[in-house]
Amino acid sequence: MNADPKSSCSETTEGEPTATMTPMPVWLVALMVSLLFLSAWYFDLYGGWFESKVFSPYVSVADVQRFQPKTGGIADTVARGKKLFADNCAVCHMETGVGNPANGCPPLIDSEWVKSPTATRIAMLISKGLSGPITVNGKVYNTGVMLAVGDSLPGSEAEKAEKIAAIATYVRFQFGKITVETKTAQVQAVRESIKDRTANFTEEELLKAEP
Ligand code: HEC
Secondary structure (H helix, E strand, O other), rough: OOOOOOHHHHHHHOOOOOOOOOOOOHHHHHHHHHHHHHHHHHHHHHHHHOOHHHOOOOHHHHHHHHOOOOOOHHHHHHHHHHHHHHHHHHHOOOOOOEEEEEEEEEOOOOHHHHOOOOOOOHHHHHHHEEEEEEEEEEEEEEOOOOOOOOOOOOOOOHHHHHHHHHHHHHHHHHHHOOOOOOOOHHHHHHHHHOOOOOOOOOHHHHHOOOO
């Protein structure tokens, strides 16, 4: 009736767990290696290799501004030309470009001399001035004389050309709706071809130049 104490004791001893080395499954090793490979690959692609431009790109506001794209384009030249126009042309042609018929100053708004395909004629007349009759929008103006405003601009020849180019860009943009910038090099070439001239231009002469 009583169980044999010896046998039950020995059964318990046999059931005791034992610590043995179990080899790691191959699939787990493969998974870890591929994860390591993938993360190294990802870091290589997107990590920037701890490059300071990536991890601490800017140290100040000035630094940020240095990397902003420059405004550039026609807008800067138009703004510069607007100021030069106010200083050198508006006294006769008015800031609004309507001209002043009382003084024989023709309008610039929609003028064919302003809107011409190239800026050659306007560069010529700004440089050396204009006298004699001139037809603008079908109306003849013959009582005023435009002085050689361009030649008398302050600065070296290169500076004059740059200023005339900015004025021409502004006038053509503002009063002729032309969005092409007049380049300094173009004005320099025009001025080089007329550099020995002292007299004002006439309408007849301007019409012989490229439109
Ligand atoms: C002293 C007054 C005066 C100033 C300053 C002056 N102009 Fe004129 N401008 C005239 C007169 C007058 C005429 C017409 C001349 C003529 O009848 O032959 C004229 C003609 C013109 C024309 C051709 C006709 C037309 O209306 O399209 C243009 C373009 C022009 N001027 C642009 C300018 C620009 C740009 C400036 C400044 C760089 C300027 N002028 C400065 C008086 C002036």
